[in-house]
Amino acid sequence: xxxxxxxxxxxxxxxxxxxxxxxxxxxxxxxxxxxxxxxxxxxxxxxxxxxxxxxxxxxxxxxxxxxxxxxxxxxxxxxxxxxxxxxxxxxxxxxxxxxxxxxxxxxxxxxxxxxxxxxxxxxxxxxxxxxxxxxxxxxxxxxxxxxxxxxxxxxxxxxxxxxxxxxxxxxxxxxxxxxxxxxxxxxxxxxxxxxxxxxxxxxxxxxxxxxxxxxxxxxxxxxxxxxxxxxxxxxxxxxxxxxxxxxxxxxxxxxxxxxxxxxxxxxxxxxxxxxxxxxxxxxxxxxxxxxxxxxxxxxxxxxxxxxxxxxxxxxxxxxxxxxxxxxxxxxxxxxxxxxxxxxxxxxxxxxxxxxxxxxxxxxxxxxxxxxxxxxxxxxxxxxxxxxxxxxxxxxxxxxxxxxxxxxxxxxxxxxxxxxxxxxxxxxxxxxxxxxxxxxxxxxxxxxxx
Numbered sequence: 001x002x003x004x005x006x007x008x009x010x011x012x013x014x015x016x017x018x019x020x021x022x023x024x025x026x027x028x029x030x031x032x033x034x035x036x037x038x039x040x041x042x043x044x045x046x047x048x049x050x051x052x053x054x055x056x057x058x059x060x061x062x063x064x065x066x067x068x069x070x071x072x073x074x075x076x077x078x079x080x081x082x083x084x085x086x087x088x089x090x091x092x093x094x095x096x097x098x099x100x101x102x103x104x105x106x107x108x109x110x111x112x113x114x115x116x117x118x119x120x121x122x123x124x125x126x127x128x129x130x131x132x133x134x135x136x137x138x139x140x141x142x143x144x145x146x147x148x149x150x151x152x153x154x155x156x157x158x159x160x161x162x163x164x165x166x167x168x169x170x171x172x173x174x175x176x177x178x179x180x181x182x183x184x185x186x187x188x189x190x191x192x193x194x195x196x197x198x199x200x201x202x203x204x205x206x207x208x209x210x211x212x213x214x215x216x217x218x219x220x221x222x223x224x225x226x227x228x229x230x231x232x233x234x235x236x237x238x239x240x241x242x243x244x245x246x247x248x249x250x251x252x253x254x255x256x257x258x259x260x261x262x263x264x265x266x267x268x269x270x271x272x273x274x275x276x277x278x279x280x281x282x283x284x285x286x287x288x289x290x291x292x293x294x295x296x297x298x299x300x301x302x303x304x305x306x307x308x309x310x311x312x313x314x315x316x317x318x319x320x321x322x323x324x325x326x327x328x329x330x331x332x333x334x335x336x337x338x339x340x341x342x343x344x345x346x347x348x349x350x351x352x353x354x355x356x357x358x359x360x361x362x363x364x365x366x367x368x369x370x371x372x373x374x375x376x377x378x379x380x381x382x383x384x385x386x387x388x389x390x391x392x393x394x395x396x397x398x399x400x401x402x403x404x405x406x407x408x409x410x411x412x413x414x415x416x417x418x419x420x421x422x423x424x425x426x427x428x429x430x431x432x433x434x435x436x437x438x439x440x441x442x443x444x445x446x447x448x449x
Contacts, residue, residue, distance in 0.1 A: 032298075033336070039287050039294035041334045042272035044311040060394045062101035065138035065179035066306065066351070067392070069222040070269040073308035074354040077395050081358065081371060081381040083409035086397065087123035091404045096350075097138040097179065098389045098401045100146075102161060106392075106399055106406065107146055109135045115148060117164060120394065123408060127164035131157045135177075137219075142182035142201060149176040149189050156180065156187065156199060170204035172197075179219040179266065181227075188241070190216025190229055198244060208244040212237060214262070218276075218306070223269040223288060230263025230276050236286060238274075248291035266306040266351065268319075271333055275319050277303025283321055283329070285336060295336035300325030306351030308359060309333060312374050320359045320374070322348025328361050328370075330377060340377035344370065350388030355398060362386035367403055383407070 066073050091110065099108035099118075105126060106118045113132030118125055132150035139148045145167065146159040154175040158167040174193035181188045186207060187199045196210040214233030221228045226238045226247060238247040261280025268275045273294060274286045279302045285294040301324030311317040317333035324347045330339040346365025353360045358371045358380055369390045371381030385402035392399050400407040 033282070034293050034296045035336065036292065036294050037335065039285075039292055040272050040289065041294070044271065044317055060101070061141070062099075062392045062394070063141040064100060064181055065097065065140075065219055066221070066266060066268065067353075069181055069183055071219060071221040071266055071306065072268050072270055072310065073306065073351055074310040075356075075393050076312075077356055077393065079356050079358075079393055079395075079398060079411060082412050083381065083398070084412045086408045086410050088408075089118055089123045089125070089406045091406075093404055094387070095401050095404055095406070096136050096388045098392050099399060099406070100139055100141050101392060101394055101399070102141040103144075105161070107139050107141060107161060108401075108406070109137070109139060109148055110404075111135055113150065113152075115139070115146070115159065115164065117161070118406065120397065120399070120408070123406070129159065129164040129166070131159070131166070137177050137179040140180040140182040140187065142187075145182070145201065147180045147182050147187045147201070149178055149180055151175045151177050154191065156189065156197075156204065158201070158204065168204045170199060170206075177217050181220055181222055183222065188220050188222070188227060190218070190220060190231075192217065194231065194233075196220065196227070196229065196239065196244065198241075210239050210244040210246070217264050219266040221267045221269045221274070226288070228267045228269055228274050228288070230265065230267060230278070232262040234261055234263070234278070234280075236263065236267070236274065236276065236284070236291065238288070238291060250286060250291035250293065261302075264304045268307045268309040270309040271311075271317055273333065275307045275309055275321075275333070277305055277307065277321055277323070279304065281323070281325075283307070283319065283331060283336070285319070285333070297329070297331055297336045297338070299323035299327065299329070301347070304349045305361075308352040308354045310354040310359075310374070312354065312357050314357075314375050315339070318374070320352045320354060320361075322350075322352060322361050324348065326365075328352070328372070328377075330359070330374065342370075342372055342377045342379070350390065353389075353391050353393075355391065355393045360390040360398075362388055362390045362401075364388065369400055369402075 094111040099106040109115045113135045116128045134152035137149045139146045146161050148157045154172040156170045174191045176191040178190040185201045190196045192215040194212040198207040212231045214231040216231045230236045237249045261278035265277035283297045305322045307319045307321040319331040322328045328342045346363040349364045360371045369383045369386035387403040397408045
């Protein structure tokens with residue numbers, strides 16, 4: 001019996017070991033990256049030479065988080081370092097999300113629920129209003145109104161952008177930190193209960209809702225009549241903007257048996273694809289039409305960040321995104337291959353922004369903001385303030401979001417030209433005043449005769 005027992009015990013141990021190894025490989029490990037080169041990709045049209053700017057600069061709005069409704073985080077303007085800081089508006093409360101720009105004002109909300117409107121030219125505070133106890137999102141601007149999602153209490157608040165007056169409040173059964181979209185008289189956003197809302201912008205009435213499989217903390221992206229978002233069940237979904245009906249829903253290829261990552265990253269839509277990051281450590285590219293996974297790119301850490309997607313001169317269409325592995329990546333938008341990677345030396349949690357030919361990101365660990373040349377990844381700008389989301393811009397300045405303060409920067413050449421122009425205007429005013437005094441003195445002498 002003893003002779004028979006030993007071989008049987010050895011066989012049983014081998015079976016258990018094999019089963020444990022299989023379970024580890026199937027559950028504990030994630031599969032390799034995906035590459036489906038036949039998934040449709042809409043190549044951008046050939047770039048035309050930039051037209052010469054007229055004296056009257058075109059007015060630029062930055063109405064939502066991510067600049068446009070597709071959340072590409074890309075503004076094609078001629079703003080490039082070196083910069084000169086023109087103003088600072090300090091504070092002590094955390095600024096997790098960047099402002100929006102409209103009508104010469106920056107509009108943003110601090111984490112303590114205070115909403116602000118600042119002059120883009122001087123940083124002067126036009127108004128401020130306490131609207132909640134906790135906030136973690138950017139407002140949306142549309143037709144003179146601001147729409148702000150709030151965490152505590154959960155809801156959506158509409159303000160007059162000119163005065164900060166509260167127009168209406170829609171209370172919700174759960175919290176929301178989804179930066180809203182406001183377009184064509186409707187407001188779209190998600191909530192922690194997994195409900196996606198469409199509200200009427202005029203009065204906050206619910207038009208339709210959609211129930212997702214998990215919390216929808218990210219913003220929704222809009223392109224060609226579809227809204228795209230990821231959720232905390234590890235799925236990416238496309239629904240119709242008109243009625244909220246589902247078009248497609250795709251699970252990730254992360255760990256099996258429902259152990260895939262969550263999506264906090266706000267998606268960007270471009271070139272017929274949807275791009276976003278996941279806490280499973282990957283960046284995803286999916287077909288915007290069908291939801292089929294085109295490629296995935298693994299990093300060494302969580303990808304909370306929202307991508308910037310741009311087709312800039314001298315580069316291929318690219319996805320720019322940071323990771324908790326301490327690197328900032330430029331990925332080929334079609335294939336997912338790494339064009340270049342910059343070692344930041346700290347966690348990157350917030351989204352990226354491309355302004356002209358420079359991509360900006362904030363380093364949460366170092367609390368700094370860096371600008372890289374989009375072609376080479378070479379650093380061209382660094383500022384020792386920052387945390388989550390880096391900059392927004394118009395045609396004159398970039399506006400940098402620090403940990404608790406807002407800053408404005410202008411190119412040094414433009415700043416010098418503006419300084420010289422201001423000096424000339426001052427000199428002309430002095431001359432006019434002197435001539436006016438001379439004329440008054442002559443009139444006085446004539447009257448005495």
